[in-house]
C-alpha cells in the first residue's frame with residue numbers, strides 16, 4: 001500500500017526536486033531548502049496579513065481555476081510529468097470558454113485550450129500578447145535574453161526577427177546534407193541502426209552547417225554544438241525556479257548557486273562562438289564564397305553595422321537557432337519514423353509516391369521533387385498534429401489589460417497555449433487518437449487545414465507575430481530527410497524487437513520526446529534504387 005504523504009512533505013519533496021534540477025546536486029538542493037523554508041514561512045505569514053488583492057489579482061480571480069492549490073507551489077503538484085495532458089484534463093473539468101487560471105508557484109498563468117481563445121490571443125489581440133517573460137536562466141544563456149525567441153516585444157525584437165526571417169532562416173539556406181556512409185553501411189551489413197541517433201545527428205549537423213559553414217565538423221564542433229544545445233534544454237526545461245520563488249532571485253548567494261550550472265554552460269558556448277566568429281572575421285572576403293556558400297556567422301557579421309548589433313547579440317541569435325531548430329525538428333523526424341514503422345500501409349504508400357516521382361537513376365530526392373509529394377506532406381502534417389513537438393507555445397505575455405472571451409486579462413499576465421490539446425480535440429478532429437495522414441489529403445476531413453497559423457486548432461508552429469521564425473527552413477529539411485530515407489529503404493524493426501513493438505514512453509521537456517532510442521533495419525534484398533546495392537569492396 002502506498003505510504004500516505006502529508007501536505008508539508010508533499011511541498012518539501014516538490015521543492016527539493018525543483019532545486020536539484022536547477023543546481024544539479026542533491027546537497028546544494030538541501031542547503032538551499034534550509035534557506036527557503038524559513039523564508040517560505042515568513043512569506044506565508046506576510047500573505048495571511050496581506051492587504052486586499054491587487055487590481056491585477058482581482059481581475060485574475062474572476063477566471064476559472066482548479067481547486068487543490070497548495071501554499072508556495074500552487075498547482076504544480078497537479079501538473080505531473082506530462083503537463084500538457086494533466087492541464088488539458090484540468091481545463092476540461094474546471095475551465096470555461098477555453099480559459100483556465102493555474103498557479104505555477106508564484107506565477108499565475110492563463111491556459112488557453114480552445115480554438116476561439118487561441119485566435120483571440122494570437123490574431124485578434126496579437127499586438128497585446130506578443131511579449132515574452134525573460135528569466136535569470138534565459139538572461140544567462142541568451143545574453144540578456146537578446147535573442148529573437150525570448151526577448152520581450154519591442155524594437156530590438158523587430159530587428160532580430162527581421163534578420164532571422166529575411167537573412168537567415170530561408171528555405172534556400174537548407175543544405176541537402178545526408179548521412180550516406182552510415183546508411184550505406186547499414187544496407188551492406190544489414191544491421192540495425194540507431195535511428196534516433198542518426199536523426200539527432202542529422203538535425204544538429206544541418207543547423208551546424210548552416211550556422212558555421214562547410215567545415216562544421218572541424219575539431220568536433222558539430223558534436224560540441226549538440227552537447228551544448230542539450231545542456232541548454234535541460235536548463236530551460238520545466239518550470240523556472242525563480243518563477244516559483246521570485247524573492248530568491250534577489251538574494252545574491254542563492255542566485256549564484258541556482259545559476260551556477262547555467263553560467264558554466266554559457267561559458268562553454270561563449271568560448272566556442274568567440275572562436276568561430278574570430279575565425280570568420282579574420283577570413284579574407286575572397287575566401288568567403290558566393291551567396292550559397294555563406295553561413296549564418298558570415299551573414300551576421302556582414303549586417304552587424306547596418307543593424308547595430310553587438311557581438312553578444314550575434315551570439316544570442318546563434319545559440320537560439322540551435323535551441324529552437326534542432327530539438328523540434330529531430331522530434332518531428334523521429335516520430336515520422338515511429339509512425340511509419342507502426343503503420344506499414346502508410347510506409348508502403350509513401351514509398352510508392354516517392355519512387356514514382358524521383359526520376360530513374362537519380363541518387364537522391366531533391367527539393368524540387370517535394371512539390372509533387374502530396375502524401376509525404378500529409379504524413380508530416382499528421383505527425384505534427386499527433387505528436388506535436390512543442391505541446392505549449394513559448395509562453396506569451398500581455399502588454400496591456402485585454403478582454404478575452406468575456407474575461408479581463410491584466411497586463412503582465414503569462415499566457416500558455418496548449419496547442420497539443422487543440423490538436424487532439426474530438427470536437428474538431430475526426431478520430432483524433434488515430435494516426436491518419438489521409439485526413440489531410442484531398443477529400444479528407446481536414447484537407448483544408450494547414451499549420452501556417454490560420455487554423456486555430458492546428459498550431460504546431462504557433463501563429464501571429466511570435467510564430468516560429470524557422471518554419472520555411474524546417475519544412476524542406478524535414479521533408480527532404482524523410483523522402484530520402486524512405487526512397488532508399490523500407491525500414492522495419494529489427495527481428496529481436498519486432499514482437500515487442502515500439503516503446504512509446506514520452507518525456508516532457510522543451511518538447512515532448514521519446515524516452516528510448518528507435519532502432520530500425522533496412523530489410524535484406526533490393527529495396528531502394530540501384531545505387532543502394534552493396535558496392536564492391538570496402539566503402
Ligand code: HEM
Nearest residue numbers: 148149324325328329332393394461462466468469470474
Ligand atoms: C518541426 C520543427 C519546428 C517546430 C514544430 C517549431 C515550433 C515553434 C513554436 C511552437 C514556436 C513558438 C511560437 C509562439 O510562441 O507563438 C517557435 C518559435 C521559434 N522557432 Fe520554431 N519550430 C520548428 C523549427 C524551427 C527551426 C528549424 C528553427 C531555426 C533554425 C526555428 C526557429 C524558431 C525561432 C527563432 C522562434 C522564436 C520566434 C519569436 O519569438 O519571434 N524553429 N517554433
